[in-house]
Amino acid sequence: MMNIPPGIDPDLLRSFVLVAEGGSVTRAALRVGRTQSAVSMQMRRLEEMLGQALLLRGSRGLSPTPHGLWLLDRARRLLAMHDEIVNNFRAPEITGQIRLGSPDDYALLWLPEILAGFAEAHPAAEVEVVCLPSSELLRCYDKGELDITLISGGTEQPGLPSESLWRGPLRWVGSATRPVHLLRPLPLVLSNTGCTWRVAATRALEREGVPWRMAYSSASQTGTHAVVLAGLGVTVGLSIALPPGLRLLGKEEGMPELPDLEIALLRHPGAAAEALADHIRRGFIARPNTAARAA
Incomplete structure (x- = not known):
């Protein structure tokens, strides 16, 4: 036997x-x-x-x-x-609209597979996706304009319990063809003043005594990448799926170490929000992130 x-x-x-x-x-x-x-x-x-x-x-x-x-x-x-x-087999039938918030930095990396799986399981539900910086998403969530949202860890406020979904390193990103990272003061291309990534980047530079200036700002990662591709500055981001023409910068290029980034989930009570939250959790578990952590 x-x-x-x-x-x-x-x-x-x-x-x-x-x-x-x-x-x-x-x-x-x-x-x-x-x-x-x-x-x-x-x-x-x-x-x-x-x-x-x-x-x-x-x-x-x-x-x-x-x-x-x-x-x-x-x-x-x-x-x-x-x-x-x-x-x-356990999930109740979900109908109506669910308002989901996400920074656009994460939307293309994780949401397509998550939303496809959710639509297959709950075809009668309609998901409205709102892409804004984490600080603005938090304000919308607090006012009840979002049912569920992803935010960068560290943005959340006391009294709004969040759930950690993912943790990995934040990295410097620069042009693959132009050594802009050697300029002093270092030209930065980042989001608004309340952005967690911006705070992490400027603190790291100040800790190492690297002079910097804010060259361009954009509320979307697409906007920051466009400026960096033009060779006009450096930005920060995840080490996953960088567009062609961009590369990661590290200690070898004289860039200071950045902290780990956490992605958190906030949701209001309700069957619809919980059903979508469950698909989001599974999407983050299924999405390999070892490349980001090891980079």
Whole structure:
């Protein structure tokens, strides 16, 4: 008789994904509603089941081993399918309009697959997508003009509980053909004064004593990329899917280190908002971000 290996509890994989992405057992425990010791025990159990070390502790917290990275990619996909199956049978029929906010920096990276999956599961629902900077989205959400919104972590206000969806490094972005990053003062191309990315960039430059000036500003990433492509300044962004003609800049080019970026979710109560929030969570789990984290 053939020996069939025991299956892996999806809860173990869910905790593993959260620990691997957030670099912290404590943060993962808060997300899954368990104690820190319970999640640590889950990680030990998973490693014992698979016979391999999956996580290593370093100066920036826990990070996946090579075996852990292999599992992380597949666990995301498995959990997305698992949750889709479960929610397809449990989810109530959603009708009417749902107002979704998102900075345009994230819209093209994550929303197409998320919205396609939501439309397939809830064909009677209509989603209105509003793309604005995080600070403006927060004001719209606070006034009840949005049912659910994505924002850059650090923008949220006390009294508005948010849910962390993704964490990865913020990077300097410059022209691939023009060494604009060598100019002093450094010409910057960023968003409005309340933008989390702008605050992170200017603080990093000031910390390292690099003189800078605001050359251009734009409320959209498309606008900042256009200016950088013209060789008129440098900007900041994610290390995912840069347009041709742009490149990442780092320590080798004399640019100061930037902090990690967090993407958070805010939602008002209601079945429609929760249904869309669930698709957003699964979309962020399924979307590989190891390239962004390792860059």
